[in-house]
Amino acid sequence: xxxxxxxxxxxxxxxxxxxxxxxxxVVNLAPGDPTALFFQQGVPPEILEQIRRNFGLDQPLHxxxxxWMIAFFTGDFGYSFxxxxxxxxxxxxxLPPTLVLAGSTLVLIFVSGVVVGVLQAVRxxxxxxxxxxxxxxxxxxxxxxxxxxxxxxxxxxxxxxxGLPFALPPTGxxxxxxxxxxxxxxxxxxxxxxxxxxxxxxxxxxxxxxRYTRGQMLEVIRQDYIRxxxxxxxPEGRVVMKHALRNSLLPxxxxxxxxxxxxxxxxxFVEVIFSWPGMGRVIVDGIFQRDYPLVxxxxxxxxxVVVIGSLVADILYAVADPRIRYD
Amino acid sequence: xxxxxxxxLRTWFHTEEGVARAVDGVSFEVDxxxxxxxxxxxxxxxxxxxxxxxxxxxxxxxxxxxxxxxxDGRDLLGLTERQMRDVRGNDIAMIFQEPMTSLNPVYPxxxxxxxxxxxxxGLSRREARSRAVExxxxxxxxxxxxxxxxxxxxxxxxxxxxxxxxxxLANEPDLLIADEPTTALDVTIQxxxxxxxxxxxxxxxxxxxxxxxxxxxxxxVCDRVVVMYAGQVVxxxxxxxxxxxxxxxYTQGLLAAVPRADKRGGRLAVIPGVVPPPTRWPGGCRFRPxxxxxxxxxxxxxxxxxxxxxxxxxxxxxxHPKRRLQVERSGGGFQSRVAGExxxx
Numbered sequence: 001x002x003x004x005x006x007x008x009x010x011x012x013x014x015x016x017x018x019x020x021x022x023x024x025x026v027v028n029l030a031p032g033d034p035t036a037l038f039f040q041q042g043v044p045p046e047i048l049e050q051i052r053r054n055f056g057l058d059q060p061l062h063x064x065x066x067x068w069m070i071a072f073f074t075g076d077f078g079y080s081f082x083x084x085x086x087x088x089x090x091x092x093x094x095l096p097p098t099l100v101l102a103g104s105t106l107v108l109i110f111v112s113g114v115v116v117g118v119l120q121a122v123r124x125x126x127x128x129x130x131x132x133x134x135x136x137x138x139x140x141x142x143x144x145x146x147x148x149x150x151x152x153x154x155x156x157x158x159x160x161x162x163g164l165p166f167a168l169p170p171t172g173x174x175x176x177x178x179x180x181x182x183x184x185x186x187x188x189x190x191x192x193x194x195x196x197x198x199x200x201x202x203x204x205x206x207x208x209x210x211r212y213t214r215g216q217m218l219e220v221i222r223q224d225y226i227r228x229x230x231x232x233x234x235p236e237g238r239v240v241m242k243h244a245l246r247n248s249l250l251p252x253x254x255x256x257x258x259x260x261x262x263x264x265x266x267x268x269f270v271e272v273i274f275s276w277p278g279m280g281r282v283i284v285d286g287i288f289q290r291d292y293p294l295v296x297x298x299x300x301x302x303x304x305v306v307v308i309g310s311l312v313a314d315i316l317y318a319v320a321d322p323r324i325r326y327d
Numbered sequence: 328x329x330x331x332x333x334x335x336l337r338t339w340f341h342t343e344e345g346v347a348r349a350v351d352g353v354s355f356e357v358d359x360x361x362x363x364x365x366x367x368x369x370x371x372x373x374x375x376x377x378x379x380x381x382x383x384x385x386x387x388x389x390x391x392x393x394x395x396x397x398x399d400g401r402d403l404l405g406l407t408e409r410q411m412r413d414v415r416g417n418d419i420a421m422i423f424q425e426p427m428t429s430l431n432p433v434y435p436x437x438x439x440x441x442x443x444x445x446x447x448x449g450l451s452r453r454e455a456r457s458r459a460v461e462x463x464x465x466x467x468x469x470x471x472x473x474x475x476x477x478x479x480x481x482x483x484x485x486x487x488x489x490x491x492x493x494x495x496l497a498n499e500p501d502l503l504i505a506d507e508p509t510t511a512l513d514v515t516i517q518x519x520x521x522x523x524x525x526x527x528x529x530x531x532x533x534x535x536x537x538x539x540x541x542x543x544x545x546x547x548v549c550d551r552v553v554v555m556y557a558g559q560v561v562x563x564x565x566x567x568x569x570x571x572x573x574x575x576x577y578t579q580g581l582l583a584a585v586p587r588a589d590k591r592g593g594r595l596a597v598i599p600g601v602v603p604p605p606t607r608w609p610g611g612c613r614f615r616p617x618x619x620x621x622x623x624x625x626x627x628x629x630x631x632x633x634x635x636x637x638x639x640x641x642x643x644x645x646x647h648p649k650r651r652l653q654v655e656r657s658g659g660g661f662q663s664r665v666a667g668e669x670x671x672x
Binding site: 223224225227228229230231232233234235243246247250320321322323 | 381383412413414415416417420421423425428429430431432433434435439442443446447478480491494
């Protein structure tokens with residue numbers, strides 16, 4: 001097991017280096033001038049040249065690449081052009097809200113997706129299965145930015161208008177009067193702010209996992225070892241929960257790794273729509289402002305989280321499936 | 328009283344393409360300490376018969392009204408699902424064909440054996456485990472106290488089938504149903520597994536239903552034989568009778584198709600065609616389209632006729648022996664190969 005993990009970790013090193021390289025070239029070779037931000041009437045060209053030199057943009061590409069890589073892997077993420085502060089400070093501020101959003105979504109989609117999928121499989125072709133199939137197909141085929149806007153419209157705007165008790169805050173992570181709340185109120189306030197963005201992200205992806213789990217369960221339930229379990233005289237509930245579920249979940253674990261990139265790209269939209277103070281929003285702003293160091297660093301962090309996530313998924317798979325462990 | 332009495336068992340699958348009468352009026356019985364062989368080609372209804380006895384036939388299959396399964400004086404079809412669970416794995420146990428896929432890949436074999444013991448006998452985890460080790464030793468697995476923690480993929484096919492047998496024997500059942508237990512194994516392992524089964528039968532005195540399409544196995548180990556074709560019993564009798572004087576053309580065809588070491592060179596006899604799909608059994612005698620002896624009378628379905636002492640055959644030839652001679656004199660039929668060979672295979 002230890003060897004397996006070590007080998008996986010070692011394999012991740014070239015991957016991470018490759019990602020950093022690709023990010024650097026994609027960002028730096030993109031058309032546009034990062035100093036365009038400073039073009040204003042009355043700024044003399046010498047000053048602009050000075051700004052270029054300060055940011056190191058006067059150097060040829062390969063030197064910039066080399067310098068950036070060295071700095072990057074020694075923990076120096078550079079200095080944001082637009083925010084005029086170290087990138088590391090921005091990441092420190094915006095990474096936690098993104099992880100909260102993505103983390104709660106991740107837990108929610110797997111728990112609800114698996115529960116719904118199993119429920120459908122054991123009630124195959126019954127009304128429960130058909131209704132859930134239609135519902136999950138409905139959400140599965142929905143673009144998440146649109147779903148977010150609709151949820152916002154319904155549960156925030158209209159709910160307020162109609163004076164419903166469950167009106168939810170449409171933007172931000174906390175209310176304006178957060179500072180003056182007791183601890184309990186703060187927890188509730190944060191959760192209320194979390195509901196709409198997480199629901200937007202989750203509904204689409206949970207639907208996918210539910211459909212996949214259902215398919216896996218139906219496949220596994222036809223296997224010979226399920227018949228063996230029944231022939232032992234086990235109650236059906238135990239056959240499903242012990243013998244079928246674990247085997248059905250094996251492929252679902254690999255989905256975990258596949259869903260992480262989707263989760264982060266989805267969270268970029270959701271953060272913009274719901275003004276969530278996370279890294280996704282910072283990336284979008286950074287791209288428009290050609291804030292090279294910021295875009296490179298945040299993209300890299302996202303990529304790193306995805307790599308780590310896939311690694312965790314691989315290890316989980318090995319833990320869950322005894323056939324993998326000794327390979 | 329027989330241990331298991333199957334009367335007019337009909338298991339039909341109600342599919343969109345029509346009703347598949349996979350098992351269609353099968354009757355037989357098994358006594359304690361007896362080995363009953365059930366033979367027939369793929370698709371003849373052997374496995375569905377076995378699953379019906381366990382009441383494990385899955386939708387859209389159904390054991391039809393009027394079928395009767397009496398086990399040890401109890402009406403199995405009248406039991407609730409809960410009572411039936413107490414029978415499965417406890418009074419009647421089953422071994423399946425594919426040891427590769429019949430064990431759950433994600434649990435150690437010991438757990439899978441103990442599970443059955445714990446559910447029926449309420450033993451503690453520790454007690455069940457030591458019983459599992461004991462069972463593994465009984466079925467001839469070396470180093471059982473270490474093997475008990477192995478996962479199925481760490482064992483060979485033969486070992487896995489031994490584990491399946493250990494699992495089936497866990498609660499010392501009165502009846503063991505073995506559905507082609509050796510088909511997936513190579514010949515030397517087959518012999519070992521069969522030997523093991525009968526050693527255990529002798530020790531525990533259970534009844535065994537051995538489902539197989541291997542007549543060599545039947546000749547070696549069975550007391551009585553039921554030959555199935557197209558969801559029906561076409562012939563039954565003691566092993567000696569069936570092998571010495573097979574009456575039904577289908578049985579004769581099966582025997583003629585067995586390769587033999589002492590007869591070299593000659594071509595193997597084959598039964599032309601395949602078993603028709605169960606949604607479209609032919610009218611009259613179901614073997615008629617493949618039968619070299621078929622004639623007008625065969626458009627009527629024959630009943631099980633007494634072909635000899637304790638031998639039943641579902642064939643009009645029993646009542647019309649002249650027809651048999653007539654066909655064989657003109658060079659047809661299977662009898663030419665079987666006759667006068669004493670029946671030993």
